[in-house]
Amino acid sequence: MELLKVHSEGGLNVTLTIRLLMHGKVRDSLRKSREGLKKGETVKKMREESTARINISEGNCPERIVTITGPTDAIFKAFAMIAYKFEEDIISSMSNSPATSKPPVTLRLVVPASQCGSLIGKGGSKIKEMRESTGAQVQVAGDMLPNSTERAVTISGTPEAIIQCVKQICVVLLESPPKGATIPYRPKPASTPVIFSGGQAYTIQGQYAIPHPDLTKLHQLAMQQTPFTPLGQTAPAFPGLDASPTASTHELTIPNDLIGCIIGRQGTKINEIRQMSGAQIKIANAMEGSSERQITITGTPANISLAQYLINAR
Template sequence: MEPIKVQSEGGLNVTLTIRLLMHGKEVGSIIGKKGETVKKMREDSGARINISEGNCPERIVTITGPTDAIFKAFAMIAYKFEEDIINSMSNSPATSKPPVTLRLVVPASQCGSLIGKGGSKIKEMRESTGAQVQVAGDMLPNSTERAVTISGAPEAIIQCVKQICVVMLESPPKGATIPYRPKPASTPVIFSGGQAYTIQGQYAIPHPDPEWVFNDDLIALLSSSSPPQQLSKLHQLAMQQTPFTPLGQTTPAFPAAGLDASNQASTHELTIPNDLIGCIIGRQGTKINEIRQMSGAQIKIANAMEGSSERQITITGTPANISLAQYLINARLGSSEALACSNETTGC
C-alpha cells in the first residue's frame, strides 16, 4: 500500500487501501442475502469493497477509496456487526453486550509507528477513542503483515480507524510487503443429513460453519461439460482429499473411510436421502453416468424401499475409484442444485 498523501481544508483527502481479516460468519453477514448488504455498502459509502475468494475459514476484505468513503464503509461494517450481536443476544441469557471487534491486516514495518515509543501512540489511541487496540506480536503466516485488533462500540472503532489511517499515511511501509493470504481449510468437509462434518483422524466431527462445506473448484468442474483436460485436474482434487464417510449416519462422530493403497477391487455402500437422490441421478441419468465415467467406478442405486426415507448406493472399484466416486457424490449434494432437488420429485 503506497497511498499518495494530499492535505485539504477538510483534513485528509487521500486514496488508500485497508485490509480486514474476517471469519466465515462475519463475511456472510457483510455479503448478505444474494449480496444485497455488500452492494448497499458499496453504493452508500462510495468505497470499493472486495472479498477474497477461496474455500478458507478466513477471508480478506479489502476496502479502497478516498478516506471519507473508507470511514463510511467501516462505520457500516461496525454497525452491522453490532446489529448481529444484538440479534444473537435475543436468544441468550447474557445481559452485557460484547464489543464489536474488527481485525485489520497491517504491514509489520508500520506496526512500530502504531505502537509508538514505549507504547505511547497505542496508549493515546486507546484513551482518546475508548477502543481497545492490540497489535499482534507475530506476523501472520507466510507474510510480513500483522493483525491489529480493534474492539469497542462502533463509534469508538470508527475514531480509532481514523487515527490508524493517519499513522499509516505518515509512516508508509518500508520495503516490500508480502501480503497475508488465508490458507484453505486443511481438512475436507462433508455434508450429511443437514450437518457439515470435518475429517479429523479416523472420525468425522460436526463442523460449525456449513458455508465452507464445498470446494468451489470442484463444483465449477461438475457444472461444466468436464472435457478430458479437466478430468485429470478433477482426479488430482479428489486424491488430495481424505476419502469421504458414508452419508446418512446420525451419530455425532463416526469413523471415516480409509484409503487402501492396493488396487484390488472392493465394494463400498452409502445411503442417500430419497429427496436428494434425483440430484445424484440427474435427468435421464446424466449426472450418475457422468460420475461413473469420471470415477471409473461401478455405481448401483437400489430401488426405493417402502417406508424408507433413504436409498442405498453401492460403489465397486479400486480404492481410488471409490474415493473419487464418493467425492463426486458429496460434491453433487453440495452444488447449488441440491436445494432445488430436495424440493422436487423429479431428477435435476
C-alpha cells in the same frame, strides 16, 4: 501533526487501501443482512453509500480478506457501516441469549509489519494515546500472520470508538508508509492431515487419502537438497526414507526474533512441520542473555532433512 489537523477539518482525502481479516460467520453477515436480503445485497449497499471499493476474497477458507479502497472519507463511511452492521448482528443474537451485557464489536485489520512500530509508538505511547482518546481497545499481534510480512491489529469497542480509532490508524499509516516489500497475508484452506507413503504425499479428506502433487514435489525437492543421503546409494524419490530407518539427532540454532515464524500462532506451524516431516522437533526455552534458541530434530535422515528444509523455508 499537520496531517491530523487537515483530517480533523475534513480536508484529508487521500486514496488508501485497508485490509480486514474476517471469519466465515462475520463475513456472511456482511453478505446477507438480518432482514433476509439476497446474498451480496449488504455489501452492494455499502459500496454504493460509501463509494469505497469493497472486495471479499474468494476460496474455501475459514478466513477471508475484505479489502476496502478509496478516498479516506469513503473508507471511514465503509468502516462505520461495517461496525454498525456487526453491532446489529450482536443485538440480534442477544435476543436469543440470556447474556445481559452487550459484547463489543471487534474488527481485525491486516497491517504491514514495517508500519506496526509507528502504530505502537515509542514505549507504546501511540497505541496508549489511541486507546485513551477513542475508548477502543487496540492490540497489535506480536507474530506476523503465516507466510506474510503482515500483522493483525485488533480493534474492539462501540462502533463510534472503532470509527475514531480507524481514523487515527489511517493517519499513522499515511505518515509512515511501509518499508521494503510487503508479502500480503493470504488465508489458507482449513488444514487437513498429511501422510507420506510409497514416495507420495497424501491429504486425508473424509475417509479417503487423496494424492497431493505439490507436497510430493516439495518432499522430493527437500531430499535433493540434503546432504544426508547415504553414500553409494542410488537415490529413490525419497532418499533414505526406507533404506535408513535408524533414528538420529540433529541440532540447529535459530535467532530469537525468527522463532515466532517457525512456531506459528498457538504452535500451528511447528506442528505442521512435525506432521509433514515425520520428525520429532523440540525447541529449547530461551536462555538468559542468549539471542538464539536451540532446535533438536530427531528422526531418520530423510525426516531430519525435510524438517530442516521446512524450517529454513519458514
